[in-house]
Amino acid sequence: MTTPDTNPSLREGSGAMFDGIAHRYDLVNRVISLGIDQSWRKKTVRALELKPGARVLDLATGTADLAIMIARQHPHVSLVGVDPSAKMLEVGQKKLDAEQLAERIELHVGDAQRLDFPDRSFDGVSIAFGIRNVPDRLQGLREMARVTKAGGRIAILELSEPRGGLLGPLARFHVHSVVPAVGALLSGAKEYHYLQKSIAAFPSARRFESLMREAGLHVVASTALTFGVCHLYVGEPIV
Numbered sequence: 001m002t003t004p005d006t007n008p009s010l011r012e013g014s015g016a017m018f019d020g021i022a023h024r025y026d027l028v029n030r031v032i033s034l035g036i037d038q039s040w041r042k043k044t045v046r047a048l049e050l051k052p053g054a055r056v057l058d059l060a061t062g063t064a065d066l067a068i069m070i071a072r073q074h075p076h077v078s079l080v081g082v083d084p085s086a087k088m089l090e091v092g093q094k095k096l097d098a099e100q101l102a103e104r105i106e107l108h109v110g111d112a113q114r115l116d117f118p119d120r121s122f123d124g125v126s127i128a129f130g131i132r133n134v135p136d137r138l139q140g141l142r143e144m145a146r147v148t149k150a151g152g153r154i155a156i157l158e159l160s161e162p163r164g165g166l167l168g169p170l171a172r173f174h175v176h177s178v179v180p181a182v183g184a185l186l187s188g189a190k191e192y193h194y195l196q197k198s199i200a201a202f203p204s205a206r207r208f209e210s211l212m213r214e215a216g217l218h219v220v221a222s223t224a225l226t227f228g229v230c231h232l233y234v235g236e237p238i239v
Contacts, residue, residue, distance in 0.1 A: 052076035054123035060130020064092030141215030
């Protein structure tokens with residue numbers, strides 16, 4: 001019998017893993033981030049510097065939170081959302097229908113490491129809380145650079161390990177203890193223990209910036225948010 005430990009489709013961070021928590025994903029995000037995740041997303045939208053008529057690719061779109069925010073703030077922009085979890089996209093599609101945004105936002109199951117789009121297809125690319133789960137991050141970044149037009153922005157929002165400052169210990173306690181406990185309580189799943197582990201294993205800002213450059217991106221900005229609990233990286237393809 002195949003179990004989560006032996007089935008590669010259920011590896012930690014996979015689309016199948018997120019299928020299991022799709023029904024509670026939005027609620028848990030709001031609670032464990034104390035609602036601050038929405039302000040982080042707003043900063044991500046601004047960083048894209050989109051113009052009317054732009055076409056945007058939102059990777060790891062999940063339940064389409066970021067895609068919806070982009071569409072609301074930019075009424076003349078169209079989007080494509082890609083995620084490996086079909087059930088997360090099902091939740092996202094219901095939200096698009098309720099918001100009457102289905103004509104402007106397309107959702108597709110897909111892999112950030114192998115994007116099914118031609119070169120220079122998008123004016124901007126975003127990914128929120130998803131690059132951490134891409135097995136080959138360098139390849140994922142290369143794909144983002146490939147599909148982005150010259151002068152277009154790539155905005156990467158990702159959780160990070162708080163490393164310093166007076167409130168660093170409190171922030172680390174939240175990430176290491178509160179996040180997995182509350183996440184498991186609300187979702188009835190153990191996946192939020194993976195969240196804490198994956199945050200701790202994610203490279204430092206300096207190392208990730210180096211990875212962006214190796215992938216063919218010019219690092220426009222790298223900003224620590226909320227005592228270093230989150231980082232916003234902004235890049236442009238070198239063409």
